[in-house]
Amino acid sequence: MTPHGLDGPTPAVTYTDADGGRHEIACAYVAGCDGFHGVSRASIPEGALTTYTYDHGVAWLTVLADALPPRHALFGIHPAGFAAQFARGPRASRFYLECGTADSLDEWGDERIWEQLRLRLGDPDLPTGPITEKLFVEMRCFVADPMSYGRLFLVGDAAHIITPMGGKGMNLAIADANVLAGSLRAALREGDEGPLAAYSETCLKRVWDHQEFSRWMHEMMHEAGNVTLAGPFRRQLARARLERLFASDAAARAFADLMA
Numbered sequence: 001m002t003p004h005g006l007d008g009p010t011p012a013v014t015y016t017d018a019d020g021g022r023h024e025i026a027c028a029y030v031a032g033c034d035g036f037h038g039v040s041r042a043s044i045p046e047g048a049l050t051t052y053t054y055d056h057g058v059a060w061l062t063v064l065a066d067a068l069p070p071r072h073a074l075f076g077i078h079p080a081g082f083a084a085q086f087a088r089g090p091r092a093s094r095f096y097l098e099c100g101t102a103d104s105l106d107e108w109g110d111e112r113i114w115e116q117l118r119l120r121l122g123d124p125d126l127p128t129g130p131i132t133e134k135l136f137v138e139m140r141c142f143v144a145d146p147m148s149y150g151r152l153f154l155v156g157d158a159a160h161i162i163t164p165m166g167g168k169g170m171n172l173a174i175a176d177a178n179v180l181a182g183s184l185r186a187a188l189r190e191g192d193e194g195p196l197a198a199y200s201e202t203c204l205k206r207v208w209d210h211q212e213f214s215r216w217m218h219e220m221m222h223e224a225g226n227v228t229l230a231g232p233f234r235r236q237l238a239r240a241r242l243e244r245l246f247a248s249d250a251a252a253r254a255f256a257d258l259m260a
């Protein structure tokens with residue numbers, strides 16, 4: 001799939017079907033919803049976008065297992081590293097384990113995974129089950145500004161990625177799509193291109209707000225437990241942040257508001 005003529009009045013998308021046939025779709029607008037590695041953002045000329053990146057310097061191993069989920073999401077802050085468990089249906093859980101950026105799956109056999117989860121989640125009786133997926137997640141952030149070029153509008157991971165801390169990636173993608181749908185409706189039904197012109201600015205406000213929250217939470221969850229990562233001073237700051245959530249109703253409410 002390749003977008004064409006994005007900076008003119010008549011953009012088009014060409015693609016090849018499963019039988020090798022070439023097709024062209026004439027478009028009024030193009031929505032680039034093809035994820036971080038898609039062709040949409042790559043088709044924007046160099047220099048038209050400013051990109052921002054940040055690497056947290058750690059990785060997560062994420063594991064999907066047919067293991068009974070907890071009633072509430074669990075976060076484990078431990079000197080051995082961060083861990084978490086979330087429900088993924090009535091009989092399945094997704095687990096996360098902080099690990100090194102150079103770790104390989106060979107180093108993370110099932111036995112080590114369960115042993116580290118029991119340790120970091122503080123539950124010697126943690127329900128286990130067959131592991132159905134194991135993969136590493138890069139703890140990396142990326143934002144492209146603006147989220148549009150001519151008649152192309154980038155949506156979701158095509159425009160920005162965020163670490164899983166805070167669970168905002170899919171939520172941001174849906175929020176972008178919602179803003180774009182409303183903006184396209186205004187342009188096509190009412191002839192008002194104002195919302196489309198403001199699309200990028202509208203979405204980027206939310207994107208940066210969520211990036212900030214995710215980064216704040218990442219530091220708290222990792223540094224409060226891991227002395228070696230950022231040093232003892234940062235560890236004390238992270239602990240103070242964590243304790244504030246339990247000591248102050250206002251801080252707890254602000255956290256819940258951002259999290260939800």
Ligand SMILES: Cc1cc2nc3c(=O)[nH]c(=O)nc-3n(C[C@H](O)[C@H](O)[C@H](O)COP(=O)(O)OP(=O)(O)OC[C@H]3O[C@@H](n4cnc5c(N)ncnc54)[C@H](O)[C@@H]3O)c2cc1C
Pocket residue numbers: 001033034035036037038039062137155156157158164167168169170171172173
């Ligand atoms: C392990 C993990 C856990 C996560 N957990 C959460 C969570 O709990 N909460 C949350 O909010 N987010 C979470 N996320 C992030 C979330 O999955 C992404 O932010 C979200 O899927 C982005 O949606 P998207 O539609 O923009 O991109 P994608 O989901 O990447 O979808 C893009 C689609 O475009 C398709 N595509 C690409 N190129 C082409 C092409 N040339 N032609 C046709 N199709 C193409 C791809 O095949 C893909 O289906 C998690 C991510 C990971 C990796």
